[in-house]
Amino acid sequence: MTVRPPLEPDAAADPLGEDLLRAIGPLMRRLRTESNAGGLSWSQRVVMGRLTREGAATTADLARAENVKPQSMGATLAALEGEGLVARTPHPTDGRQFLYELTEKGSATRDEYRSLKRDRLAAALTALDEEEIAALRAALPVLRHLGEN
Amino acid sequence: MTVRPPLEPDAAADPLGEDLLRAIGPLMRRLRTESNAGGLSWSQRVVMGRLTREGAATTADLARAENVKPQSMGATLAALEGEGLVARTPHPTDGRQFLYELTEKGSATRDEYRSLKRDRLAAALTALDEEEIAALRAALPVLRHLGEN
DNA sequence: TATTGTTATACTCTATAACTATA
DNA sequence: TATAGTTATAGAGTATAACAATA
Structure with missing residues (x-):
């Protein structure tokens, strides 16, 4: 482990936060819309x-x-x-x-x-390859944790 | 690769779909609420x-x-x-x-x-360990893809 | 006093439908 | 005809505030 200059917290955290925001917006709308069917x-x-x-x-x-x-x-x-x-x-x-x-x-x-x-989400999920499914599963606990208050 | 009996698509897809639904609901509400600040x-x-x-x-x-x-x-x-x-x-x-x-x-x-x-989400993100951050990053493309129409 | 649930009200996000203007 | 934008209206989801009943 080498000594690193202190990371700017914003520089480190924000891209991830914004990427998350961007990814979840459309997904959420899709879930909501297609759930309604x-x-x-x-x-x-x-x-x-x-x-x-x-x-x-x-x-x-x-x-x-x-x-x-x-x-x-x-x-x-x-x-x-x-x-x-x-x-x-x-x-x-x-x-x-x-x-x-x-x-x-x-x-x-x-x-x-x-x-x-x-819904088409179910179809989209079955169309994922194993690597993608694994990535999704691995992230679920983190997503759940982030959703906790 | 061995021959598998055909998976019931629902049995395979639904738990993941429902887990995703459950994980994203609270997270979305949190994002929305805290974004409003x-x-x-x-x-x-x-x-x-x-x-x-x-x-x-x-x-x-x-x-x-x-x-x-x-x-x-x-x-x-x-x-x-x-x-x-x-x-x-x-x-x-x-x-x-x-x-x-x-x-x-x-x-x-x-x-x-x-x-x-x-917001507290930024704090929660910086509190993640490297493994969790990696899991999140790996899932982002999948989440984005699922959000596409 | 604190908690559970209810009622009333309002805001945000989004949709559909109908319209005008421009391409 | 097709596309960009606007206006009007409606519905889902959620919040805050005020209240009654029970713990």
């Missing part, structure tokens, strides 16, 4: 995925997990409930809370989405 | 970055580059113009178009942002 918004799909993987959860749980305000998560859940895709039951011990779960219709909708090869 | 929205900053790097451009150029509709880019540019951060001049040969450029105020604002260590 079929009537489920992106947030709705993300919430349904979380309920599938992690089971029942409260508004506040989900809001924390997704890093949004409880009011925002409440709106998403209300929309899903209105479609009959999730249902809520009072929390057994805490009278303030409700536990949300996927309904059968919600599970079915989710399965349908997955088997539909529903 | 200082009065510039995320889209505005991205556009200013592009004008800095690539020079004058038209609404349609920028819309294509960011993969949004020209009307949407028009709104972003109008906001920046209203703040005096960009200025437009008629295209020299095509009477329909305008060329947008950063103003001095725009450049100054951009420099200010960068030297401010303006």
Whole structure:
């Protein structure tokens, strides 16, 4: 290890930050747009995925997990409930809370989405070569970490 | 190379797609939120970055580059113009178009942002170890590619 | 007092549709 | 006809603020 002159933090960090910003903008728009096909918004799909993987959860749980305000998560859940895709039951011990779960219709909708090869992103992902997939997988934990508050 | 049974495309692609979705949601919200600090929205900053790097451009150029509709880019540019951060001049040969450029105020604002260590994302990036930075850099081209239409 | 959830309101980003002007 | 830009309108996603109910 040789002694280096101190790096300017901005010079070091900014290109990466800006590259990240530039890469994620279009990707995010694409995710949002193509997620919408079929009537489920992106947030709705993300919430349904979380309920599938992690089971029942409260508004506040989900809001924390997704890093949004409880009011925002409440709106998403209300929309899903209105479609009959999730249902809520009072929390057994805490009278303030409700536990949300996927309904059968919600599970079915989710399965349908997955088997539909529903968006072009899925196709784009399968078209990646192994090296690209590996690069993506390796970066996921870092991306998740950067998304934490 | 051995012969493999055909992979179920969904089984192969979906976990990655969903992991990506989950990783990018919170990160995107963070980028958006923290970009807003200082009065510039995320889209505005991205556009200013592009004008800095690539020079004058038209609404349609920028819309294509960011993969949004020209009307949407028009709104972003109008906001920046209203703040005096960009200025437009008629295209020299095509009477329909305008060329947008950063103003001095725009450049100054951009420099200010960068030297401010303006958001916690920049700090989070500098806190990454070399392996994480390498993983991120390696994934950027893949992310950009996935964001293309 | 702190937390959960709700209601009301507003802003940003983006889209679609319809239009004008220029190529 | 096709393209660039504008105007009008709408919807999703999210935020802040104020409130009620419960812990």
